[in-house]
Amino acid sequence: DADVTQTPRNRITKTGKRIMLECSQTKGHDRMYWYRQDPGLGLRLIYYSFDVKDINKGEISDGYSVSRQAQAKFSLSLESAIPNQTALYFCATSERGLFREQYFGPGTRLTVT
Amino acid sequence: DQQVKQNSPSLSVQEGRISILNCDYTNSMFDYFLWYKKYPAEGPTFLISISSIKDKNEDGRFTVFLNKSAKHLSLHIVPSQPGDSAVYFCAASDSGNTPLVFGKGTRLSVIA
Numbered sequence: 001d002a003d004v005t006q007t008p009r010n011r012i013t014k015t016g017k018r019i020m021l022e023c024s025q026t027k028g029h030d031r032m033y034w035y036r037q038d039p040g041l042g043l044r045l046i047y048y049s050f051d052v053k054d055i056n057k058g059e060i061s062d063g064y065s066v067s068r069q070a071q072a073k074f075s076l077s078l079e080s081a082i083p084n085q086t087a088l089y090f091c092a093t094s095e096r097g098l099f100r101e102q103y104f105g106p107g108t109r110l111t112v113t
Numbered sequence: 114d115q116q117v118k119q120n121s122p123s124l125s126v127q128e129g130r131i132s133i134l135n136c137d138y139t140n141s142m143f144d145y146f147l148w149y150k151k152y153p154a155e156g157p158t159f160l161i162s163i164s165s166i167k168d169k170n171e172d173g174r175f176t177v178f179l180n181k182s183a184k185h186l187s188l189h190i191v192p193s194q195p196g197d198s199a200v201y202f203c204a205a206s207d208s209g210n211t212p213l214v215f216g217k218g219t220r221l222s223v224i225a
Contacts, residue, residue: 004156033212040122042217043157043202058212090156099145099164102213104156 003027004105006091012111013081021076021108023091029103030096032074034058034066037088037107046089049074050096081112116140117205119216128225132190136203136216139184143205147213148177148188151200160201161188193223 004025013019023032034046035058045058047066055066063085067075078085088109092102118137126132134148144165149157163170163177163186170177176189190197200220204213 035215040217042119043215045212045214048212092156099162101147101159101162103159104149106156107154 004091004093004103006089006105006108008108009106010109012113014113015082017081019078019081019110021078021089021091021110023074023076023105025072025091025093025103025105027093027103028071029093030071031094031100032068033092033094033102034064034074034076035090035092036060037090043090046076078110078112081110083112086110086112114139115217116143117203117214117216119201119203119219121219122217123220123222125222125224126193128195128223129192132188132193132197132221132223134188134190134201134203134219134221136186136188137184138186138205140205140207140214141184142207143214144208145206146177146179146186147204147206148175149202149204149215151202151218157202190221193221195223195225197221198223 007022030051033048035043049055049068065077088107090107091105094100094102147162148160150160151157161175179186200218202218203216
C-alpha cells in the first residue's frame, strides 16, 4: 500500500464550486505539505503544517485553505474554484528535524471549467 | 524572485552517455539540496541529496556535486539509461527545517 495517498486522483469541476482534496499518510510523519505543479513552473508550495496545531501559508496560498484533521490527514480546499487553479496537486510528508527529504503522493489532477 | 533555478527546460542524451543536469540557487542560507525525479502520472520521488558540508555525494549511477562559492549544483547520471527519462527537480532548504524550494525542472530524455 502507498505511504501517501491522495483522493480523488482526477477531478473536473466548474467555476465557483467548492472542492476538497484529501491527503492521508501512513508514514507517521509530523510534517505535511501541499504543492501545485503547472507546466514550466515547477512545484510551488501552497500550505504546510509542521504538526496538527501548526499551519503555515506557502508561496501561493491565495484562494486555498487547509485543514489538518489529524497527524495523518491534511486536506486542501478551494473555496470557489477558478480556471487558473487547474493544475496537478501534490501532497507531501516529512519527518521532523533537519535534513529530511519529503515524500510525495501520486497527485490529483484538477480541472476547473 | 526565483531562488532555485534550473535554466535548461530539457536535455536529450544518448543511452550509455553521461547526463548532467544543472541547478543554481541565490539564497546563501540554503544548506541542504536534493534532487527529485518525476515520471508522468506519478509524484516526485527522492533521488539523492547533499548537505553544504560536502561537495560531492554519490549513489550508484547518480552523483551530485555542490559548488558553494558559485551557488551551483549538478546531478551526473552515468551511464544514462532509457528508464532515466523523466523530469528532474532540484530543491533546496535552509537547515532542512523549512519546506523545500523547488526549481522548475529539467526534462531528461535518454535515447536508445
